[in-house]
Amino acid sequence: MAANRANVELVPVPTETESPACPHGPTLLFERFDQASKKPRQFYACSAFRDQKACSFFQWANQNPEISSLSTRSIVAPPYCHKHLRKRYFEFKKLSRELRSVCCTCGLLLLQEESSQHLSQKHSLRHQVGLKELKHPTSLFQPLDDNKTYAQYLFAKSTVSFLIDTVERLGYTHILCVGAPRIHEEVQFCKKSGRNVTSLLLDLDERYAQVYPPSLYIKYNMFNQHFFETRSKSRLLKFLSEGGSRVVMVTDPPFGGMVEALVATFTKLSDMWVTSAAKQSSDLANVKGKLLPLIWFFPYFMENRITSQLPEMSMLDYKVDYENHVLFNNQHKKKGSPVRIFTNIAQTEFSLPQDQGYWFCKSCQRFSSKENWHCSECGACTSKDGTRYVHCDMCMRCVKPSRVHCFTCQMCQLKDHTCGQMNSSGCHICGEPDHKRRDCPRRPQTEMATIGQKRDLKRKANSAGTKHQKKARRI
Numbered sequence: 001m002a003a004n005r006a007n008v009e010l011v012p013v014p015t016e017t018e019s020p021a022c023p024h025g026p027t028l029l030f031e032r033f034d035q036a037s038k039k040p041r042q043f044y045a046c047s048a049f050r051d052q053k054a055c056s057f058f059q060w061a062n063q064n065p066e067i068s069s070l071s072t073r074s075i076v077a078p079p080y081c082h083k084h085l086r087k088r089y090f091e092f093k094k095l096s097r098e099l100r101s102v103c104c105t106c107g108l109l110l111l112q113e114e115s116s117q118h119l120s121q122k123h124s125l126r127h128q129v130g131l132k133e134l135k136h137p138t139s140l141f142q143p144l145d146d147n148k149t150y151a152q153y154l155f156a157k158s159t160v161s162f163l164i165d166t167v168e169r170l171g172y173t174h175i176l177c178v179g180a181p182r183i184h185e186e187v188q189f190c191k192k193s194g195r196n197v198t199s200l201l202l203d204l205d206e207r208y209a210q211v212y213p214p215s216l217y218i219k220y221n222m223f224n225q226h227f228f229e230t231r232s233k234s235r236l237l238k239f240l241s242e243g244g245s246r247v248v249m250v251t252d253p254p255f256g257g258m259v260e261a262l263v264a265t266f267t268k269l270s271d272m273w274v275t276s277a278a279k280q281s282s283d284l285a286n287v288k289g290k291l292l293p294l295i296w297f298f299p300y301f302m303e304n305r306i307t308s309q310l311p312e313m314s315m316l317d318y319k320v321d322y323e324n325h326v327l328f329n330n331q332h333k334k335k336g337s338p339v340r341i342f343t344n345i346a347q348t349e350f351s352l353p354q355d356q357g358y359w360f361c362k363s364c365q366r367f368s369s370k371e372n373w374h375c376s377e378c379g380a381c382t383s384k385d386g387t388r389y390v391h392c393d394m395c396m397r398c399v400k401p402s403r404v405h406c407f408t409c410q411m412c413q414l415k416d417h418t419c420g421q422m423n424s425s426g427c428h429i430c431g432e433p434d435h436k437r438r439d440c441p442r443r444p445q446t447e448m449a450t451i452g453q454k455r456d457l458k459r460k461a462n463s464a465g466t467k468h469q470k471k472a473r474r475i
């Protein structure tokens with residue numbers, strides 16, 4: 001019987017064993033607390049899909065797999081190979097606009113005779129697809145933003161331009177987009193307008209195989225470095241070798257993603273890059289022993305998790321704006337988006353937009369956001385979460401403005417804390433101490449849709465008495 005994937009921890013696979021594989025490549029080893037034996041118990045499960053309807057692989061460590069019960073689901077239905085999807089794409093393009101429809105349910109560009117069949121199954125169809133729309137697949141295909149695995153939150157235009165302008169100014173010419181389809185799309189779209197950059201998309205979402213040839217899109221699992229088609233790896237090596245020291249990797253993984261698995265993958269991609277550059281002797285000296293230049297989008301409160309494993313990475317103060325996510329949007333929240341850029345490129349190289357309030361701190365030799373003041377005691381611009389931190393002489397560090405020093409706990413705490421209860425204000429979803437459930441990027445999108453209603457409920461509850469108050473507190 002499959003275990004519940006909530007409250008599970010990723011554990012490294014012992015070096016002497018090999019993980020069993022599911023259709024999405026080698027599985028990962030997890031551990032959870034087993035209520036029956038009252039002990040932690042380990043099991044292998046799919047690295048990409050947590051939803052067991054999408055991949056039902058499950059195997060207790062040291063036991064045989066339950067292969068008979070294995071089922072998987074693909075977004076593009078039926079699951080065609082890349083070559084076949086491209087063949088269909090060219091046929092689709094030949095149709096007149098009136099006859100060009102895409103099935104949003106199956107993620108498939110439909111050929112003439114297929115529409116009625118999808119309609120009869122009550123699928124949602126988009127009609128009269130223009131050829132220009134095919135150049136913007138992230139808008140054409142419905143973002144899978146209600147799906148924990150794909151977590152397709154798309155960058156706002158401002159972030160896309162900032163990223164591409166920066167990368168180009170720094171002299172990179174080859175952008176390896178790992179789970180960053182919108183960056184890839186923009187690079188491809190702008191190719192003709194004189195930009196000197198090219199890109200390759202690695203993503204699990206096979207809908208892109210319709211609109212991009214194998215030289216521009218590779219179906220890939222970023223949690224285990226799995227390639228789904230035989231020639232994919234050599235195509236990636238070709239791209240890396242052509243770019244050499246001018247390759248930069250841009251990645252925006254699903255935020256529920258396990259940092260340890262991602263770090264392992266990014267290290268493997270780096271090794272591939274070094275191997276490919278070794279073939280071009282002029283580049284070898286520039287890349288040997290290095291981590292591929294990396295731009296990784298992730299929430300600020302993952303800083304320690306990332307930098308403890310990749311000490312060459314540091315966090316920029318830039319607040320990453322998204323189009324289809326209420327909480328990752330700079331307009332929606334006073335503090336702005338919680339998503340930042342982690343990079344091994346020197347912070348001085350990034351020029352953050354001054355018209356959005358970013359300013360250059362001479363002491364830190366980097367741009368900081370407008371509310372982030374340099375603390376002379378700490379010797380740094382200390383804010384992480386978009387509020388102005390204040391220095392506490394007793395703690396000898398800057399703290400969030402909501403904290404006051406408590407002499408009983410001997411540390412800064414929330415004003416209404418109960419002394420002795422550590423981390424009582426931590427997040428109920430991911431357990432991190434420095435944000436609350438409502439700010440957690442791992443919070444399901446369905447909860448967010450009702451955020452306004454719940455706030456109203458809370459407001460009403462505040463005036464209506466204790467019964468509702470209890471309910472609102474659980475939000």
Ligand SMILES: C[S@@+](CC[C@H](N)C(=O)[O-])C[C@H]1O[C@@H](n2cnc3c(N)ncnc32)[C@H](O)[C@@H]1O
Nearest residue numbers: 153154155179180181182203204205221222252
């Ligand atoms: C948070 S979205 C990032 C999109 C990005 N903000 C953009 O606008 O280009 C996550 C991306 O990773 C992809 N993805 C999800 N799981 C993946 C996996 N296991 N391996 C590779 N890509 C994955 C999704 O399809 C999606 O494109």
Ligand SMILES: [Zn+2]
Nearest residue numbers: 022024046055
């Ligand atoms: Zn799987």
Ligand SMILES: [Zn+2]
Nearest residue numbers: 103106118123
């Ligand atoms: Zn359909």
Ligand SMILES: [Zn+2]
Nearest residue numbers: 361364374381
């Ligand atoms: Zn500073």
Ligand SMILES: [Zn+2]
Nearest residue numbers: 375378391398
């Ligand atoms: Zn300070």
Ligand SMILES: [Zn+2]
Nearest residue numbers: 392395405412
């Ligand atoms: Zn203090």
Ligand SMILES: [Zn+2]
Nearest residue numbers: 406408409419
């Ligand atoms: Zn206290």
